Amino acid sequence: MxxxxxxxxxxxxxxxxxxxxxxxxxxxxxxxxxxxxxxxxxxxxxxxxxxxxxxxxxLSLDDIALILHGPEVGDWRAAIRVRIEEIVEQRRKLAVAETFLGHFARCPRDHPVETCPSLRAYTDRVLTEER
The missing domain is CATH 1.10.1660.10 (Multidrug-efflux Transporter Regulator; Chain: A; Domain 2)
Structure with a gap:
């Protein structure tokens, strides 16, 4: 002990x-x-x-408690699956952020927001897409 x-x-x-x-x-x-x-x-x-x-x-302490207590508290697996879906979405968003930030870091332009043709092409595509 x-x-x-x-x-x-x-x-x-x-x-x-x-x-x-x-x-x-x-x-x-x-x-x-x-x-x-x-x-x-x-x-x-x-x-x-x-x-x-x-x-x-x-994971919150509530999520952790759910895992620790398992079947005695209900369908803990379903709750964890929801959390996994959230993590997958967060990972997707982080990958997009990494791509854009990497571009900003490597872009030879002094002011990429104003003068980068790649960023301009991207925003033009976004603005013309149907939602």
């Missing part, structure tokens, strides 16, 4: 994060001795999953 401080150090998170995750019902300590939280192997595994998912920056 590890103390909350040892567990936090092992995971690279603040002790306050473990307390908050406990309050949110994500991962409870295995036991308490003299009011102190102690974590066992199963809890360390679950905490590592929480940290891994949170480190992506793409």
């Amino acid at each position: 590890l103390s909350i401080g040892e567990t936090a150090a092992k995971l690279g998170v603040a002790v306050s994060a473990l307390r908050y995750w406990d309050e949110r019902g994500l991962v409870r300590p295995a036991t308490r001795r003299s009011g102190k939280r102690l974590y066992g192997e199963a809890e360390l595994h679950r905490l590592a999953i929480v940290k891994m998912l949170q480190d992506t920056g793409l």
Whole structure:
């Protein structure tokens, strides 16, 4: 069994994060001795999953709770599929942003917005498309 401080150090998170995750019902300590939280192997595994998912920056604690609690909270897979669709759309938007920003960075024009023929051709196409 590890103390909350040892567990936090092992995971690279603040002790306050473990307390908050406990309050949110994500991962409870295995036991308490003299009011102190102690974590066992199963809890360390679950905490590592929480940290891994949170480190992506793409899942809320509610999403993470859904994954952790699985079937006992309902159709968690459907909720996760929706989140995956959102991530795919976000990835698409990031790719477009990367393309445009890359063009701006490589464009030899001093003021690409005003003088780049490639950007002008793109905006002309966008403005003439039927929506």
